[in-house]
Amino acid sequence: xxxxxxxTPLRRFASEQTKVSLRAKTVAEAxxxxxxxxxxxxxxxxxxxxxxxxxxRLYLGEEDVREKQGIETTLKEGDELSIIPAIAGGKN
Amino acid sequence: xxxxxxxxxxxxxxSRHLIIPEFNIAGQKKLKxxxxxxxxxxxxxxPLLLYLTxxxxxxxxxxxxxxxxxxxxxxxxLFTTADVGRPKVEAAKERLSALNPFVKxxxxxxxxxxxxxxxIISKFDVVADGTDNFPTRYLVNDACVLLxxxxxxxxxxxxEGQASVFNYQFENGSRGPNYRDLFPTPPPPxxxxxxxxxxxxxxxxxxxxxxxxxxxxxxxxxVGEPLAGxxxxxxxxxxxxxxxxxxxxxxxxxxxxxxxxxELIDYEFFCNAQTHxxxxxxxxxxxxxxxxxxxxxITKGKKFQLIDVREPYEFDIxxxxxxxxxxxxxxxxxxxxxxxxxxxxLCRSGKRSHDVVKLLDHQTHLKNIYNLKGGILAWxxxxxTSLPQY
Numbered sequence: 001x002x003x004x005x006x007x008t009p010l011r012r013f014a015s016e017q018t019k020v021s022l023r024a025k026t027v028a029e030a031x032x033x034x035x036x037x038x039x040x041x042x043x044x045x046x047x048x049x050x051x052x053x054x055x056x057r058l059y060l061g062e063e064d065v066r067e068k069q070g071i072e073t074t075l076k077e078g079d080e081l082s083i084i085p086a087i088a089g090g091k092n
Numbered sequence: 093x094x095x096x097x098x099x100x101x102x103x104x105x106x107s108r109h110l111i112i113p114e115f116n117i118a119g120q121k122k123l124k125x126x127x128x129x130x131x132x133x134x135x136x137x138x139p140l141l142l143y144l145t146x147x148x149x150x151x152x153x154x155x156x157x158x159x160x161x162x163x164x165x166x167x168x169x170l171f172t173t174a175d176v177g178r179p180k181v182e183a184a185k186e187r188l189s190a191l192n193p194f195v196k197x198x199x200x201x202x203x204x205x206x207x208x209x210x211x212i213i214s215k216f217d218v219v220a221d222g223t224d225n226f227p228t229r230y231l232v233n234d235a236c237v238l239l240x241x242x243x244x245x246x247x248x249x250x251x252e253g254q255a256s257v258f259n260y261q262f263e264n265g266s267r268g269p270n271y272r273d274l275f276p277t278p279p280p281p282x283x284x285x286x287x288x289x290x291x292x293x294x295x296x297x298x299x300x301x302x303x304x305x306x307x308x309x310x311x312x313x314x315v316g317e318p319l320a321g322x323x324x325x326x327x328x329x330x331x332x333x334x335x336x337x338x339x340x341x342x343x344x345x346x347x348x349x350x351x352x353x354x355e356l357i358d359y360e361f362f363c364n365a366q367t368h369x370x371x372x373x374x375x376x377x378x379x380x381x382x383x384x385x386x387x388x389x390i391t392k393g394k395k396f397q398l399i400d401v402r403e404p405y406e407f408d409i410x411x412x413x414x415x416x417x418x419x420x421x422x423x424x425x426x427x428x429x430x431x432x433x434x435x436x437x438l439c440r441s442g443k444r445s446h447d448v449v450k451l452l453d454h455q456t457h458l459k460n461i462y463n464l465k466g467g468i469l470a471w472x473x474x475x476x477t478s479l480p481q482y
Contacts, residue, residue: 001406008251008327018330044283055279059336067339082334084325086275089135089224089292 003067003080006041009085013040019055027058028071043085055086096121096150102194106148119313120148124194126312128466129153129216131204131232133180135297136222136246136304138170143189143305144220145195149312152188153216153227155200162275163482164278167294184340204228209235220308222301226278228358233258233271234356237346244307245271251293252372253300253326256338257307260320269338272346278363281455282447296328319471378449380465386436387475401448402468410468419444423455431458438464438471440482 001021006014014020020037024030031052035042047053058065059082065073075081098120103110106120128149130140133156144152160168160175160183175183183197188197200212204223213219213235221232221243229247236243236259243258259266303324310316323336345353381389389396398414399422400407407416417425419439429435435458439445442465449463464471472479 007325008329009249018327025375054277055275055281057274057336062335062337064337064339066341067337082325082336084254084323084336086226086279087247087252088226088229088278089248089297 001077002030002075002081004030005080005082007083009087010041010044010083013044014038024075026027026071026075027060027065027073027081030075031058031071044085057084058082059084096124098124099194102148105192105194109147114315115313119315122313123148124150124301125308127151127153127216127217128308128312129155129213129219130222131155131228132222133158133168133170133184134222134224135165135167135248135292135294136301137184138168138221139190139298139301140308141170141184141220142191143302144308145192147305148192149195149308151196151198152186153198153200153212154181155202155204155212156184156218157201157203161481167297169298172433192272192301204231206231206358210296211457213241214239216241218234218242218244218308218311220304222246222297222304227363229271230278230362231356231359234346234353236273237270238355240267242311243270244304244311246297246304248292248300250291251296251327251329253296253324253328255300255303255307255319255326256322257311257318257320260311260318262320267347270344270347272344273341274323274338276341276343281364282443293328296326299328300326302435347435358420376464378446378453379461380446380463381436382465383470383475386464386471389434389436394434395435397430399429399435399437399448400439400468401437401445402439406482407438409482410472412438412468412471414438419448422448422451426456426458429456429458434460436462436464438467440467441469442467 002024004020006017006019011017015038020034022033024033031045035045045052045056052071060073061080107122109115110117126149128144130137130152133154158180160171160178160180162176165171170187171183179201181201185199185441209231217235219232219241223229233243242260246255258270262268266318295452307319310318311466321338323338325334345351400411400414400416401419401422403418404416437445437448442463445467446463449461452458452461469481472481
């Protein structure tokens with residue numbers, strides 16, 4: 001099992017869960033699995049080409065998956081994945 | 093540079109800095125010699141300005157175009173009830189000068205934009221970004237990169253806080269990551285609700301803005317290790333903190349391998365452009381009525397249906413007696429809409445209701461659907477001033 005941490009702004013689209021544990025071999029698989037459990041997250045994580053949105057970063061432990069193999073980065077038992085969306089405060 | 097000296101009063105005032113061995117009078121002199129620009133006097137700007145002023149930063153520039161509003165006071169601890177309606181930079185200067193008369197303030201009562209940002213930011217050593225919107229975030233970042241200034245960053249939303257020190261110059265002369273290395277583009281407008289729609293826990297900007305002030309002081313004095321090349325994340329709901337490593341993005345248009353951007357751009361366009369690929373009709377025209385027209389309809393006893401698409405907790409704060417159907421449930425309640433009558437859709441500011449009208453225009457055969465322009469805020473401003481503006 002791996003754990004995905006849901007940031008506070010996205011929890012309302014994930015039944016207010018702070019984290020979700022699931023089985024996945026890669027980062028891509030983990031995010032797909034997450035959005036199949038919580039479909040309301042999908043538009044916040046994927047763009048219209050099914051790529052991870054550019055204002056959303058995925059970290060494996062402390063490391064940006066961009067510095068590894070991106071969403072193809074393989075996961076091992078106990079890995080922790082964090083989703084970090086851009087937030088600006090106040091007005092849009 | 094002329095030698096920096098302190099009066100007896102200043103030495104007494106700053107004595108708790110002076111007796112920290114790593115800080116001492118050398119650190120205090122660097123603070124007094126420093127020029128810091130604080131962009132935004134909101135929730136983050138309040139603690140930033142209070143602590144930087146108390147700490148004895150020599151010159152502080154303050155940028156804000158807004159006036160103090162009642163709804164600011166829950167988190168913007170720089171202001172008092174008596175300040176409501178005053179320009180924020182003026183109220184801030186008065187409060188801060190009373191706190192520390194040894195600090196000079198330079199006020200910029202304006203909207204920071206691509207035509208004035210380079211000129212203003214070039215006059216300062218360090219920038220602290222306490223703004224509340226994506227276009228200004230990217231503007232401040234890009235100007236700091238182009239002018240080689242450190243950008244001390246913090247951002248908040250509801251229970252979430254983020255902080256970092258961008259574009260920091262390391263001892264070997266290399267520059268640390270900037271905002272565009274972290275987030276190459278902003279979210280499409282409408283995807284993330286604004287604080288005004290989403291709310292912010294009042295004390296959170298106090299915590300994050302204080303951390304920002306701490307980083308500004310560290311950057312100026314060289315004490316400790318700044319939060320450069322790292323992103324600090326704070327979950328105030330669960331009290332969880334995490335630090336992530338930030339790296340340079342080779343595709344960064346300013347500092348990447350093939351830089352394409354040499355000057356500031358149109359940031360409103362840049363941030364709004366993100367939506368075009370999602371929906372080309374995002375800015376499409378929908379039928380609207382003003383609050384005055386709505387008032388007229390009510391006075392004349394016209395038959396129509398008023399649908400409030402806000403959340404139940406917003407409806408509890410103030411409502412106009414409409415039927416509550418939150419935005420994301422509207423399609424499930426199509427049968428509740430009466431096709432024979434005119435239908436007015438309302439929300440807080442008119443944005444969500446605009447989206448709902450457009451959605452109904454596209455996905456249903458309902459004809460007479462109107463967006464209430466300006467929402468319940470406009471109603472509270474123009475028609476019934478006894479209602480709260482939240």
